[in-house]
Amino acid sequence: xxxxxxxQRRVHGESLLSQEKRMIGSESxxxxxxxAGISRQQSMSSSRRLRASSSQQGSRGGVPVVxxxxxxxxxxxxxxxxWGKMTQEKREIASLTKMMTAHTTLVLARRLNIxxxxxxxxxxRAAAYIIGTVANLxxxxxxxxxxxxxxxxxxxxxxxALSLAIFFGGLLDRTRRLTQQDNSTHAxxxxxxxxxxxxxxxxxxxxxxxxxxxxxxxxxxxxxCADLGRLCFIILQDELxxxxxxxxxxxxxxxxxxxxxRMAEWTNTNKLLEEPYYGGVKTGMTPNAGPCLAVSYAxxxxxxxLVLLCSRTVEKRWTEAMRLVEWxxxxxxxxxxxxxxxxxxxxxxxxxxxxxxx
Numbered sequence: 001x002x003x004x005x006x007x008q009r010r011v012h013g014e015s016l017l018s019q020e021k022r023m024i025g026s027e028s029x030x031x032x033x034x035x036a037g038i039s040r041q042q043s044m045s046s047s048r049r050l051r052a053s054s055s056q057q058g059s060r061g062g063v064p065v066v067x068x069x070x071x072x073x074x075x076x077x078x079x080x081x082x083w084g085k086m087t088q089e090k091r092e093i094a095s096l097t098k099m100m101t102a103h104t105t106l107v108l109a110r111r112l113n114i115x116x117x118x119x120x121x122x123x124x125r126a127a128a129y130i131i132g133t134v135a136n137l138x139x140x141x142x143x144x145x146x147x148x149x150x151x152x153x154x155x156x157x158x159x160x161a162l163s164l165a166i167f168f169g170g171l172l173d174r175t176r177r178l179t180q181q182d183n184s185t186h187a188x189x190x191x192x193x194x195x196x197x198x199x200x201x202x203x204x205x206x207x208x209x210x211x212x213x214x215x216x217x218x219x220x221x222x223x224x225c226a227d228l229g230r231l232c233f234i235i236l237q238d239e240l241x242x243x244x245x246x247x248x249x250x251x252x253x254x255x256x257x258x259x260x261x262r263m264a265e266w267t268n269t270n271k272l273l274e275e276p277y278y279g280g281v282k283t284g285m286t287p288n289a290g291p292c293l294a295v296s297y298a299x300x301x302x303x304x305x306l307v308l309l310c311s312r313t314v315e316k317r318w319t320e321a322m323r324l325v326e327w328x329x330x331x332x333x334x335x336x337x338x339x340x341x342x343x344x345x346x347x348x349x350x351x352x353x354x355x356x357x358x
Contacts, residue, residue, distance in 0.1 A: 292309050
């Protein structure tokens, strides 16, 4: 558990030998910039605070010292793991779980030919009264699948996540023709979670297991930085999900059980969207998982995905992410210069980095 881990003694560092950096300077997939159009008045003060805090932190042997118990940096064009600490350590991942909920939702919607904008989902009492972060949905509300995705990924609504799990689990129930006694909310959620784990296996996330669709603390709901970085890469490859996780605010029309319409407005919990060149993916936090973050960065030839698990505080995850991105960007730029100086040795060029555990 994250709280206990923080008081453990220093352990040996993990060596991580990355593969050849063939992607540098390539014309392959780049994460689009989603921070464009930021209001200057809106973001100036918070941006200054984040930059000031990130620049005041120290480093050990060139590697930034961060409080996160696990972290990883991935190439944004290939998903390749470049550097990290405790990248294979399984931990609770809080609302980063919702990345797989979103991915599974789109897989099922496309498989069953469901229109995300035209298909409405009714919010159940179980979803409306769930604890934790919510999108303020009420029992009997009706809203589109697309709006539920925004409600899940921006304000990190557990109610939206559970609504999607119940709805799509019900569709799986019909296709598999379960017996009448299995036709319940719990059975539908279980079917959806099984589908989440099936999708994780298909994506090669061998150290990942899901026991719910929202990320509230459960012993078996765990993953690693390495697996989550791969999942982030998959999310960012999808045009719709890339757009959603990079959106700052979203307004949705909701019809209540009496047929009355109200407008809901949701704000993204990812503060780094206020910073230039930063994009989605997801934030998360529970007492056991600690503050977590998955974020993307794209500037020039540098495209990165960063995952932080169990940072010491909510604020530290922002500043530590920026410091790791700055450090990784410089490493890649230096590597590119070295490749240019050794054109005939590029095939065998590799990097090696030892990161101390704290």
